[in-house]
Amino acid sequence: MAKTYPKPIEARPELNLRHAIKSSISDIRQLIALTIALYLSKPTSELEYSQSQGIEINIKKEIKEELLTYFAEQVDMLDEQKSSFLLEVNENPLFKAQMEPLQVALELFLRLCKVSFTDGGPGSRERTGGVRHEKTLHFTTNLEIIRLAFQESAETEDQLKWVLFDWIISPEPQQESPISLRLKQLLTIFSEETQFRLRTEQEEAVYFQQEGIYKALLETNAVYGQDSQENVGPFRILKSFVGSSLHSFLKGDNKSVVSNKQFMLRPEKDKEELRHYAGLVSNYLDIIPKRTTIVIAETSDFQATDLPSSPLPTIPHNRIFFGSPGSGKSHRIDQEFAQNYPTFRTIFHPDTDYASFVGAYKPTMSAGQDETQQSRIVYSFQAQTFAEAYWRAWQSTAPVFLVIEEINRGNCAQIFGDLFQSLDRNERGYSKYPIDADADFGRWLINRFLADEQAKTRFSEVAQTYNGLAVNAFSKLILPNNLYLYATMNTSDQSLFPMDSAFKRRWDWEYVPIDYADAARFTIHLSDALHYNWGTFIRVVNQYIVELTGSEDKQLGNRFVNPHDGIITLEAFKSKVMFYLWSEIYRHEMPTEPKNIFQYQPTGKPTKQPFTFNQLFEKTADGEPLDALILASFMNELSVPPSEMPVV
DSSP: OOOOOOOOOOOOOOOOOOTTSOOOOSOHHHHHHHHHHHHHHSOOSEEEOEEEETTEEEEOHHHHHHHHHHTHHHHHHTGGGHHHHHHHHHTSHHHHSOHHHHHIIIIIISOSEEEEETTOOOGGGGSSSSOOOOEEEEEOHHHHHHHHHTOSOHHHHHHHHHHHHHHHHOSSOOOOOHHHHHHHHHHHHHTTTOOEEEEOTTSOEEEEOHHHHHHHHTTSSOEEOOOSSOOOHHHHHHHHHHHTTOOSSEEESSSOTTTOOEEEEOTTOOHHHHHHHHHHHHHHHHTOGGGSOOOOOOOOOOOOTTOOSSOOTTSOSEEEEEESTTSSHHHHHIIIIITTSOEEEEEOOTTOOHHHHTEEEEEEEEOOSSTTSOOEEEEEEEEOHHHHHHHHHHHOSSOEEEEEETGGGSOHHHHHGGGGGGGOBOTTSSBSSOEEOOHHHHHHHHHHHHTOHHHHHHHHHHHTTSTTOOTTOTTEEOOOTTEEEEEEEEGGGTTSSOOOHHHHTTSEEEEOOOOHHHHTTOEEESSSSOEEEHHHHHHHHHHHHHHHHSOSTTOOOTTSSOOTTSEEOHHHIIIIIIHHIIIIIITTSOTTOTTOOOEEOOTTOSSOEEOOGGGGGOBOTTSOBSHHHHHHHHHHHTTOOEESSOOO
16 A cells, blocks of 8 residues: 655745835724634634625625624623624725735734635735725634633633624723733734834834844833834834734834834833743744845835736836936936836846846755754755846736846846847737746746746736747746836946847837936035035036036936935035046046146135145145135136025
């Protein structure tokens, strides 16, 4: 008789951390309570819980009856609340919220269940309009843990019913009971694996888990918790969770979740208790390292709730924006196209090659399975920017942007390799000619497609439109029609790696002129008494650059310096602007050359004289810096008038 062995480990795709999705859940206590109640009313691994009626969503009739059975005693005892209870159930976020915020809250944050459309449609389909679709909950072991935690007696089970009933119908937390405290402790524990992103005032992204909040609170009394732009992704859910008094250890500084800017220790807790719990969390995270690795390939995920889930039909699929350095090419891509969509960004440079753009097999250290086994080196395919963007685009129909900065600073023929042919698009926006992926890349793609039913189905439907191409030819490269390759190029660097005409004709080209009106919003701050308008300055200097070089390529763009507060400091002006003018434009010009603008008139001297970049860092005999004095005279020689006050 043949022996049956365990099935091998199932290959699962990387978890989408959804750091940038607008994941707003207004009544998270109600959402959690109804999700738990649905499982307790019918413990099962999957439950179809909703049905569509036009644009309205209601619980299926049989599920309503089971919920009423689960809450039978409470509803009968509070007969006057029966109608309000049914109303609260039907207004619950499970039926009113869009799919993706539900997934962030229930999957990523609490891991209570997966949420899918019953018909298998993409998660982005509810972003526009008020239409809601039938959904299915795929419960996890966390809900079974909750069930087991409250089954010691019939009295305890009834008390849990009361807590869930209260959470569903009450907009504000009621008086705590031992049962509700126990439930909150479980929910807090379930959330500890979640990864969050917070953007600071310096526009830096901090990636952290709640462990990081605890460690900071052990050193201080409050931890700042407000994104510099907007709370999004799992972090937004955490803010709602804490603001709704659901966290066992954390509280906010006021009742308003929106304006909650700090995390603090709950008043009934002390730091020793937090220290003990934080140690448990750290130990737990230590033994699941594979789930706490953050891969920062900048993906803006889905930052708006009203984005189209289909490709953008009116814009080119391959486009290069070119112009003077600092003319706002990257800013243009972000603001007009990629800002609200998943975005993968890379920068080409002379050492960039196919492997660093697409991916390659690389050695990694694999830990032994137990203390008796030594770590060993294993080889695996390490996907890079193109592979990640290509795969993301096949996973849904939402637009995905692959942004290549400084495309001409790399050898495009070497970097794109066999991808070159795939840049040709047909009338539907897909690659006109499918090509064979590199063998290693192809195997990686096959494994990804076989593990993702939605992506596999979409690829197969597209593949069958090509003559002779098998629907399961997952190692064939076909750029999907929702993948947009957008690049930037400084015309001043166009001689680094010349692009041949065959490569160029596969891209749409758009010149980005210098926006002097935009530049006029910035101010050069040389001292408290000396300010100059950036727009006026570059308009004057650019005329000199064109006159000297006979070309517009090396002009200063409006965003050559891009201060977040609109003020270009003295140090920034010296290190960025003056250094560029000296090293790229005037360094080899004779000091006495009339076209050399590096001239100033020293105090008390009758004539002007040349200066070098180094002199901007020298001091007078009295120890006073020369930079502001030289630059003020430099501006005067250029006929750039000072501004009376900063222009912000």
